Amino acid sequence: MSLDKNTAVSVDPQLQHFIEVETQKQRFQFLVHGLTDTCWELCVDKPSSRLDNRTENCLNNCVERFIDTTNFIVNRLEKTQQFAAVSSDLSFE
Amino acid sequence: MESTLSSGQLSGVQKDELMEQVKQQIAVANAQELLTKMTEKCFKKCINKPGTSLDSSEQKCVAMCMDRYMDAWNLVSKAYSNRLQRERHRV
Numbered sequence: 001m002s003l004d005k006n007t008a009v010s011v012d013p014q015l016q017h018f019i020e021v022e023t024q025k026q027r028f029q030f031l032v033h034g035l036t037d038t039c040w041e042l043c044v045d046k047p048s049s050r051l052d053n054r055t056e057n058c059l060n061n062c063v064e065r066f067i068d069t070t071n072f073i074v075n076r077l078e079k080t081q082q083f084a085a086v087s088s089d090l091s092f093e
Numbered sequence: 094m095e096s097t098l099s100s101g102q103l104s105g106v107q108k109d110e111l112m113e114q115v116k117q118q119i120a121v122a123n124a125q126e127l128l129t130k131m132t133e134k135c136f137k138k139c140i141n142k143p144g145t146s147l148d149s150s151e152q153k154c155v156a157m158c159m160d161r162y163m164d165a166w167n168l169v170s171k172a173y174s175n176r177l178q179r180e181r182h183r184v
Contacts, residue, residue, distance in 0.1 A: 012103070018112050026119060028174070033126050036162070036169045040134055044165065047138060047158035051165065059165055063172040067180075 035063055131162050 043058035044051075051059075103111065139154035140147075147155075 012108070014108060015103075015111070018115075022115065022119060028177075029123055032166065032170045032173055033123075033130060035173060036166045037130055037134075039169060040162065040165050044138075044161065047135075047154065047161040049157065051161055051168070056168060059168050060172050063169055064176060067173070067176050 035066060038066065039063060127166070131159055134162055135159060 039059050039062035042062055043055050045055075135155045135158035138158050139151050
């Protein structure tokens with residue numbers, strides 16, 4: 001799909017808002033796909049008739065610790081001067 | 094129907110149609126991603142030695158695995174969204 005050259009000057013606010021919201025939603029979905037993949041590998045042994053408490057706990061902890069790790073890495077990288085220059089738009093949200 | 098995307102020229106109805114189409118395409122992409130992951134995970138869990146057919150115990154395992162994968166997906170989604178909310182309050 002190609003956008004008309006002069007669309008840049010007159011962006012439809014309703015469409016712009018729509019795209020922003022959908023992009024945000026999709027970023028969330030994308031992360032959930034990835035996290036489910038990672039945490040499934042770590043927490044689920046043999047699929048049974050329901051997720052037991054231990055598995056549910058493990059999945060919750062897995063999500064929390066993954067985000068902790070992301071934050072930790074971002075924070076630590078921010079402290080190194082060279083990285084700060086290129087990482088201005090890096091945050092996990 | 095016009096095919097160019099010059100903003101301001103679209104009628105309200107055209108905009109609604111466009112947004113509806115985009116939403117549908119996103120939904121299809123998400124379903125495909127889920128299908129791909131689910132197949133990969135459940136194949137790995139349930140088919141240890143591929144035989145000449147998908148036997149009934151393998152089918153049962155795959156069916157159960159699919160349901161559990163959905164449970165896990167929903168749980169992860171909720172946990173992640175709760176965490177996001179907490180992070181926002183913290184700032």
